[in-house]
Amino acid sequence: MTEQELVEKSKQGDQEAFEQLVRDNQNRVYALTARMAGDREEGADLAQEAFLRAWQGLPAFQGGSSFSTWIYRLAANVCIDYLRRRRRRWAVESGPSLDDSEEAWPEPADWKQDPQYRLEQAELGRAVSRGLDALPEYQRRILVLRELAGLSYQEIGQALDLDIGTVKSRIARARLALRKILLEDGNFSFAPPSKKTNEKKKGEHHGRL
Amino acid sequence: MEGCEQYAEWISARLDGPLSPEEERALNAHLAQCPDCQALEKDLKTLHEAFSEPIGPPAPPELLPGVMERVRQTAPGPRRVRRYQVRTLAGLAACLAICFGLYHSGWLRVPPGTAAPQSADSVEGLPDGVTTAPPDSGPAPEEMPESKQISPASASNSDLPAYIDSASVDGTVADDVEPPEATLSLRAAQFDGASLTVSGHEVDAVCTLSQLPQGAEEILQIDAALQAAETEQVYYLVSREQLDALMDLAQAQEDVEAELAVSESETGLCAVVLQN
Ligand SMILES: [Zn+2]
Numbered sequence: 001m002t003e004q005e006l007v008e009k010s011k012q013g014d015q016e017a018f019e020q021l022v023r024d025n026q027n028r029v030y031a032l033t034a035r036m037a038g039d040r041e042e043g044a045d046l047a048q049e050a051f052l053r054a055w056q057g058l059p060a061f062q063g064g065s066s067f068s069t070w071i072y073r074l075a076a077n078v079c080i081d082y083l084r085r086r087r088r089r090w091a092v093e094s095g096p097s098l099d100d101s102e103e104a105w106p107e108p109a110d111w112k113q114d115p116q117y118r119l120e121q122a123e124l125g126r127a128v129s130r131g132l133d134a135l136p137e138y139q140r141r142i143l144v145l146r147e148l149a150g151l152s153y154q155e156i157g158q159a160l161d162l163d164i165g166t167v168k169s170r171i172a173r174a175r176l177a178l179r180k181i182l183l184e185d186g187n188f189s190f191a192p193p194s195k196k197t198n199e200k201k202k203g204e205h206h207g208r209l
Numbered sequence: 210m211e212g213c214e215q216y217a218e219w220i221s222a223r224l225d226g227p228l229s230p231e232e233e234r235a236l237n238a239h240l241a242q243c244p245d246c247q248a249l250e251k252d253l254k255t256l257h258e259a260f261s262e263p264i265g266p267p268a269p270p271e272l273l274p275g276v277m278e279r280v281r282q283t284a285p286g287p288r289r290v291r292r293y294q295v296r297t298l299a300g301l302a303a304c305l306a307i308c309f310g311l312y313h314s315g316w317l318r319v320p321p322g323t324a325a326p327q328s329a330d331s332v333e334g335l336p337d338g339v340t341t342a343p344p345d346s347g348p349a350p351e352e353m354p355e356s357k358q359i360s361p362a363s364a365s366n367s368d369l370p371a372y373i374d375s376a377s378v379d380g381t382v383a384d385d386v387e388p389p390e391a392t393l394s395l396r397a398a399q400f401d402g403a404s405l406t407v408s409g410h411e412v413d414a415v416c417t418l419s420q421l422p423q424g425a426e427e428i429l430q431i432d433a434a435l436q437a438a439e440t441e442q443v444y445y446l447v448s449r450e451q452l453d454a455l456m457d458l459a460q461a462q463e464d465v466e467a468e469l470a471v472s473e474s475e476t477g478l479c480a481v482v483l484q485n
Binding site: 047169 | 217218220221222225226249251252253255256257259260262263264265266267268269271272273275276277279280281283404
């Protein structure tokens with residue numbers, strides 16, 4: 001069944017069809033939410049919330065984009081809301097209290113401790129995954145919003161309260177930093193195992209925004 | 210090479226969208242003579258494309274069942290709640306949780322003409338502090354509206370505590386129950402799956418009324434009416450307290466129909482939309 005058929009069925013209330021949509025998209029949504037939250041459990045909660053909002057928002061979903069595009073954006077919104085709430089709560093409190101000792105911007109969980117991290121992934125994806133985790137949080141978030149959630153510069157600017165010029169330069173710097181990390185990563189080389197690097201010519205870039 | 214930093218930014222930006230013609234020309238001219246930037250462009254493109262590979266970590270195995278469990282308790286569409294939940298709106302977050310819980314409890318998924326899944330008997334019979342009621346434990350209470358119409362007069366306030374109690378009961382409705390249809394038009398309100406907006410205003414709740422109840426002028430400034438651009442429906446932006454008071458009025462007046470959609474946001478702003 002195509003994604004579009006699954007969406008149509010889900011709109012009619014077909015839960016099995018929706019389940020398939022969740023199955024098809026959960027890894028990427030979770031990769032997004034977990035990285036935005038910097039925490040596995042929060043990431044899972046946020047992913048769940050994103051899918052629930054998708055289920056509830058399906059009647060309004062026009063199909064102007066693919067379902068995956070839509071759910072990534074939803075997930076990004078859920079994360080942004082979450083970060084705003086957390087930031088506000090942090091701002092209200094005078095300092096960390098005993099019963100709420102979490103940091104406002106906690107460090108990312110160490111994915112590498114998790115056996116699931118070892119699950120099979122394309123080498124490049126795995127390297128990027130490691131690289132993302134090594135980025136400072138503000139760079140990781142902006143790159144996740146761009147590359148995983150597919151938000152435009154303008155949308156990222158709105159989400160993070162940045163002007164477009166700043167978004168542009170931060171994304172560039174995040175990419176440079178990611179490249180640097182991967183270059184220093186003993187397990188990864190940019191040398192072309194990939195055929196993509198050969199067929200690349202200037203002027204072939206197509207904007208995705 | 211000098212100025213490579215600026216070119217790096219353009220190289221990055223070109224992965225996401227077209228540059229201006231001048232930038233494009235300048236960048237290409239620079240790339241033609243800067244091996245460093247050529248290498249950079251190649252690498253950044255590789256990185257950019259890498260994001261279409263699976264990026265770990267994979268979703269935990271409990272995610273899917275967790276989502277589906279909540280889906281089974283939730284009809285698609287914005288959460289619609291009946292009159293008696295509105296009363297709790299003024300209580301802010303805790304009450305939103307109640308609305309949410311009520312929704313999940315299955316009360317709001319009772320389809321037209323179908324018996325309510327929980328009986329008033331079992332709920333009323335509960336001692337204080339007991340928060341569970343067995344599913345399918347009796348006939349539908351008379352005050353449960355049989356029609357899918359959201360009729361303000363059909364719910365009595367005395368039900369409220371019982372409903373709150375029952376809110377913590379999950380999964381009391383069979384999976385194949387159809388979600389209730391909205392009677393009134395929510396057209397002016399947009400629910401994008403994440404937030405509820407009326408003409409661009411993000412609101413916590415939208416109440417759609419067939420008409421303003423008598424006495425509404427005591428609660429809101431009638432001439433503060435706004436008009437939704439697309440649907441031309443008249444709407445008012447109000448506080449939660451105003452919305453609550455309006456719903457009280459509507460409840461007391463047989464000829465006023467009301468429908469409420471609640472989101473999880475906490476902007477403090479609500480909207481009243483008139484059906485046109
Ligand atoms: Zn250069």
